[in-house]
Amino acid sequence: MHIPQDVRRQTTKRKIVDAAVSLLSTSDYHQITSKDIAREAGISTGSFYTYFDNKKDILVEILKEYVLNAHISPDEPVPVQTNSLPGTELLLRTIVKRCFALHDFPPGFSKNILMVSLSDPDVQRIYGEYEIAMIGDIQKVVRSRIPNMGQSRLEAASIVIYSAVKGSIHSIKFNQPSIDETVLVDELITLLQSYFNSFS
Known part of the structure; x- marks a missing residue:
């Protein structure tokens, strides 16, 4: 054929x-x-x-696809409350699930991306675009629940939330702790919910 x-x-x-x-x-x-x-x-x-x-071209292509997948379409609806999960918890789980899925590389590959991003301006720029995309999505989620939050606080809160998620991902990917990922994610959601509730 x-x-x-x-x-x-x-x-x-x-x-x-x-x-x-x-x-x-x-x-x-x-x-x-x-x-x-x-x-x-x-x-x-x-x-x-x-x-x-060269090999850097491949890494750049992989990361560009990574960044593209990080963006939520403007037409993509923000998750709403369901009977099984309160709205805020569902939103937070959506953020965490999305972040973890986008880091679904083998640990060695993730380490290489991180190390190259520290020394190569092109890779660093693309990695930065990914982080900006994720923080922007978190802002969209926070704004949907707290529409009157000031822009400065909204930006700061989104960075704090992203940093907590990123730290948990790095712990799983790089340190490979003995704790089960599901347990870590549940604890992360509990922490973020408390932080989220403090906005009220």
Whole structure:
């Protein structure tokens, strides 16, 4: 069966990206070469350069997709109260679930992203865009529940909430504590609910 060229190209590009994620999950970013990624993907080094200029190009592409997925569409409704969960708790769980899902990389890969973002301006900029997107979404959620909150306090509260979620994610991803992730998330929700209730 004939496979269209654009489908073949997309398949090959995906193989390269998946190979890079696999290698970056087990090896230091600075020790991996484009040749290593091509070998892992099962293609020639020349084919690699048809799709990417270097390994940083791949990392940037992955992060751009990461940032794109972080944005909530302006038309996406804010979750409303259900019979099983109070509205505030549902909103907080939505935020936490979204943040955790967007960090669903192997621990080694997450560490590489963080380390490269500290030294590379391009990666740092994209990583910063992701954080801005998440804080913006949190502001949208807080504003939906407390419409009269001043802008300055709204921004500060959103940063505090994001920082608490980010810290919990880093604890799970980087420190790999023995505590179950579900228990940690439940405690995080309890903490955020108390903070949220203090706005009243």
